[in-house]
Amino acid sequence: MRTTPPLPPRINLREVGPRDGLQIERPIPTAEKLRLLDLLVRSGLKRIEATAFVSPRAVPAMADAREVAEALRQWPDVQWSALVASEGGAHRALEAGVRTIEYVVSAADGHSRANVKRTTAESLAGVGRIADLVHDAGGTCEVIVATAWDCPFDGPTPDDRVLNIAREAVSQGADALCLGDTIGTATPLRVVQLIGAVQEIAPRVPVGLHMHNTRGAGLACILAAMQIGVVDIDASIGGLGGCPFAPGASGNVPTEELVHLCEEMGVATGCDLDALVEAAGFAQQAVGRPLPSGVLKAGGRPGALSRVPGR
Amino acid sequence: MRTTPPLPPRINLREVGPRDGLQIERPIPTAEKLRLLDLLVRSGLKRIEATAFVSPRAVPAMADAREVAEALRQWPDVQWSALVASEGGAHRALEAGVRTIEYVVSAADGHSRANVKRTTAESLAGVGRIADLVHDAGGTCEVIVATAWDCPFDGPTPDDRVLNIAREAVSQGADALCLGDTIGTATPLRVVQLIGAVQEIAPRVPVGLHMHNTRGAGLACILAAMQIGVVDIDASIGGLGGCPFAPGASGNVPTEELVHLCEEMGVATGCDLDALVEAAGFAQQAVGRPLPSGVLKAGGRPGALSRVPGR
Numbered sequence: 001m002r003t004t005p006p007l008p009p010r011i012n013l014r015e016v017g018p019r020d021g022l023q024i025e026r027p028i029p030t031a032e033k034l035r036l037l038d039l040l041v042r043s044g045l046k047r048i049e050a051t052a053f054v055s056p057r058a059v060p061a062m063a064d065a066r067e068v069a070e071a072l073r074q075w076p077d078v079q080w081s082a083l084v085a086s087e088g089g090a091h092r093a094l095e096a097g098v099r100t101i102e103y104v105v106s107a108a109d110g111h112s113r114a115n116v117k118r119t120t121a122e123s124l125a126g127v128g129r130i131a132d133l134v135h136d137a138g139g140t141c142e143v144i145v146a147t148a149w150d151c152p153f154d155g156p157t158p159d160d161r162v163l164n165i166a167r168e169a170v171s172q173g174a175d176a177l178c179l180g181d182t183i184g185t186a187t188p189l190r191v192v193q194l195i196g197a198v199q200e201i202a203p204r205v206p207v208g209l210h211m212h213n214t215r216g217a218g219l220a221c222i223l224a225a226m227q228i229g230v231v232d233i234d235a236s237i238g239g240l241g242g243c244p245f246a247p248g249a250s251g252n253v254p255t256e257e258l259v260h261l262c263e264e265m266g267v268a269t270g271c272d273l274d275a276l277v278e279a280a281g282f283a284q285q286a287v288g289r290p291l292p293s294g295v296l297k298a299g300g301r302p303g304a305l306s307r308v309p310g311r
Numbered sequence: 312m313r314t315t316p317p318l319p320p321r322i323n324l325r326e327v328g329p330r331d332g333l334q335i336e337r338p339i340p341t342a343e344k345l346r347l348l349d350l351l352v353r354s355g356l357k358r359i360e361a362t363a364f365v366s367p368r369a370v371p372a373m374a375d376a377r378e379v380a381e382a383l384r385q386w387p388d389v390q391w392s393a394l395v396a397s398e399g400g401a402h403r404a405l406e407a408g409v410r411t412i413e414y415v416v417s418a419a420d421g422h423s424r425a426n427v428k429r430t431t432a433e434s435l436a437g438v439g440r441i442a443d444l445v446h447d448a449g450g451t452c453e454v455i456v457a458t459a460w461d462c463p464f465d466g467p468t469p470d471d472r473v474l475n476i477a478r479e480a481v482s483q484g485a486d487a488l489c490l491g492d493t494i495g496t497a498t499p500l501r502v503v504q505l506i507g508a509v510q511e512i513a514p515r516v517p518v519g520l521h522m523h524n525t526r527g528a529g530l531a532c533i534l535a536a537m538q539i540g541v542v543d544i545d546a547s548i549g550g551l552g553g554c555p556f557a558p559g560a561s562g563n564v565p566t567e568e569l570v571h572l573c574e575e576m577g578v579a580t581g582c583d584l585d586a587l588v589e590a591a592g593f594a595q596q597a598v599g600r601p602l603p604s605g606v607l608k609a610g611g612r613p614g615a616l617s618r619v620p621g622r
Contacts, residue, residue, distance in 0.1 A: 001507040002539040004499065005315065150612060184605070185612040187575035188315065188534055196312040215612075216524075216568040216605040219531040223499055228313040250605065257527040264498035292603075294495070294527040294561065301461060301496040301526075 005227040010268035012231045014047040015040055015255055016210070017283060018068075019083055021240025023052060023061050025287045030064045032286050034071050039282055040237060043275035045255075047079045049102065049234075053089035069096035081142070085116045090130045090141075099139035102178070103130050105169065106146040107161045110153025111182065115146065120161065124168050131173030142176040143169040144210065148194060149179075149186040159194060166198045166207075176206045178234065181221070184214025184250060188224035195225055208232030211253050213239060213292070218253035219261055226267065233258065238280035238291035254293035256280055260300055273300045316538040321579035323542045325358040325519070326351055326566055328594060329379075330394055332551025334363060334372050336598045341375045343597050345382050350593055351548060354586035356566075358390045360413065360545075364400035380407035392453070396427045401441045401452075410450035413489070414441050416480065417457040418472045421464025422493065426457065431472065435479050442484030453487040454480040455521065459505060460490075460497040470505060477509045477518075487517045489543065492532070495525025495561060499535035506536055519543030522564050524550060524603070529564035530572055537578065544569065549591035549602035565604035567591055571611055584611045 018037060022028065040048055050072055056063035065082065072080045081100035082093040090101050105123040106112035112120045127143060134141040147154075148162050166177055179195055191209070198207050209225050209232065211218040222233055235258040241251035256276040259269045273295070280296040329348060333339065351359055361383055367374035376393065383391045392411035393404040401412050416434045417423035423431045438454060445452040458465075459473050477488055490506055502520070509518050520536050520543065522529040533544055546569040552562035567587040570580045584606070591607040 001511060003507065004503050004535050004538050007500075152613065155613065183613075184609070187572055189318075189576045192315050196314065200312055213527075214605050214609045215571055216527075216565065217530055217572050219528055220534045220572060223531045223534060224315050227315050250609070254527065260526055261498055261528050261531060265500045294525050298495070298525045298561070302463065302466065302494075 007226050008231050014234045015045045016049040016234045017237035017240040019049040021236045027061045028286050039279035041075045044271040049081045052083040053093040054085050066096045094137045101134045102142045104144045107157045108147040108151030108154040111147040111151045127169050128172035140175040143174040144178045146180045147182045166202050170202045178208035180210040184212035191221040192224050206232045210234040213253045214250040238283045239293045256295040260295050318537050319542050325545045326356045327360040327545045328548035328551040330360040332547045338372045339597050350590035352386045355582040360392045363394040364404040365396050377407045405448045412445045413453045415455045418468045419458040419462030419465040422458040422462045438480050439483035451486040454485040455489045457491045458493045477512050481513045489519035491521040495523035502532040503535050517543045521545040524564045525561040549594045550604045567606040571606050
């Protein structure tokens with residue numbers, strides 16, 4: 001009987017809803033954000049992107065980054081991260097106690113200019129200084145490659161631009177990479193092909209995946225990536241999100257849909273599905289609009305057995 | 312570099328929106344259904360489930376089955392099918408000119424009773440007479456196994472129940488089989504394991520897949536199935552649908568999401584994506600509520616190249 005490739009025994013899920021999800025929403029009160037973080041922690045998540053240290057004018061929903069970051073020490077077992085777009089942002093994040101810093105480099109100049117008013121090359125040139133700053137504080141620095149497959153302004157992103165960023169970022173000190181499908185256009189073969197090429201160029205750092213679900217293909221892409229051994233995977237509670245500077249983008253793969261998919265296949269996530277559904281329900285209430293997650297609407301598999309066929 | 316298994320060069324897509332999609336909606340005028348069928352034909356679809364010959368009291372939206380079926384001869388290049396639940400239904404479908412007949416057998420007694428007021432064994436016993444009737448008219452008879460993975464009433468469906476239906480149905484004359492994930496709970500490993508086992512039991516008939524997208528895993532399941540060579544795949548325009556007798560069920564995988572996924576991977580579908588998006592927009596208007604398809608909202612990949620990496 002033909003079968004599919006084996007999957008990793010577990011994934012290293014990162015929840016990005018509180019940052020990537022909430023950044024496009026009208027600002028919600030900090031107390032509600034902290035309540036959401038508490039629900040996420042209770043669901044078993046161990047890596048959570050909590051906030052972004054960026055311009056409060058450009059992203060008003062992240063204006064309370066410092067307050068959020070300082071509250072994180074109440075959950076010491078979680079690896080909290082914050083996104084930054086500049087050296088100043090990295091400085092503020094470190095000062096507020098965050099030790100896992102994500103720095104975005106858009107692979108396409110069009111998105112890069114819209115997002116941070118700089119070209120790809122200009123953003124890339126900043127990696128070294130930020131990595132040094134983070135390392136001096138005892139932290140780790142991840143470079144997120146936005147528009148790794150397609151750009152809403154420039155169209156398809158040539159692979160070489162992504163591979164060049166990966167090579168440069170690692171040589172400047174990046175401790176991890178993550179490929180972002182900013183407008184949700186990637187499909188499984190393109191994902192496997194590009195992430196495989198990046199892994200070859202950067203064999204010593206984890207290479208993660210950040211899939212927007214704009215065309216419904218997010219979980220299929222993640223399945224294919226897991227088949228080649230990718231375990232660092234982003235998801236967003238309830239499917240919250242989008243990108244304010246990428247027209248047509250929708251939210252990430254919903255965390256609870258990814259956890260349902262993985263756990264049903266015997267791929268451990270460390271998360272409790274019912275607790276995630278509760279957190280997604282809270283997130284939906286907080287943003288005041290229906291979120292796209294199927295598992296939020298339907299729940300897990302009724303009468304599910306813990307036994308997975310063939311394992 | 313690790314890679315994923317090769318995919319089939321093409322799939323044998325079946326559009327089920329006009330039946331499985333519309334059956335739960337308030338009845339829409341026959342003229343609108345025919346306009347939808349016309350748009351679907353123009354998009355390049357070659358297999359379309361047009362209607363169901365079932366009780367008009369139980370499914371008022373299919374009360375115009377005869378009128379719809381008789382209009383199909385204007386599109387002779389399409390393989391039109393109709394679903395039936397009884398010998399009488401098969402008789403009426405044949406009389407109206409349909410030659411591809413689908414007969415449903417629910418693998419779980421709970422769903423079977425709710426759906427057709429019979430047990431699985433009672434439905435299964437009807438296959439032979441219906442297949443004979445269809446063959447005498449020069450047609451083909453497919454048995455669709457509903458609740459192949461889980462039942463909303465009985466919980467997980469034991470594999471043996473599905474394998475027994477497959478064995479019996481083929482021995483009674485079924486020309487094809489299709490496994491239905493009625494409440495959208497299946498995940499890739501379960502799909503591959505069960506469809507592989509059915510293919511072993513019934514190596515001489517096509518075994519298709521009918522995935523509801525209730526928990527967002529439909530495309531991931533289809534990707535895994537294509538990796539083991541499955542090519543007979545159902546989808547529903549716009550993601551129309553659900554099941555009136557299966558609480559919590561939502562629509563099938565949206566046709567345009569499946570076509571986007573496949574075409575971007577070099578798997579031919581014979582369909583034009585823009586034409587499908589137009590048809591999905593019309594379906595959305597006809598039912599008067601937003602449909603869940605991401606590709607309907609966002610369109611295809613902007614600036615897509617026809618070249619697929621690695622092919």
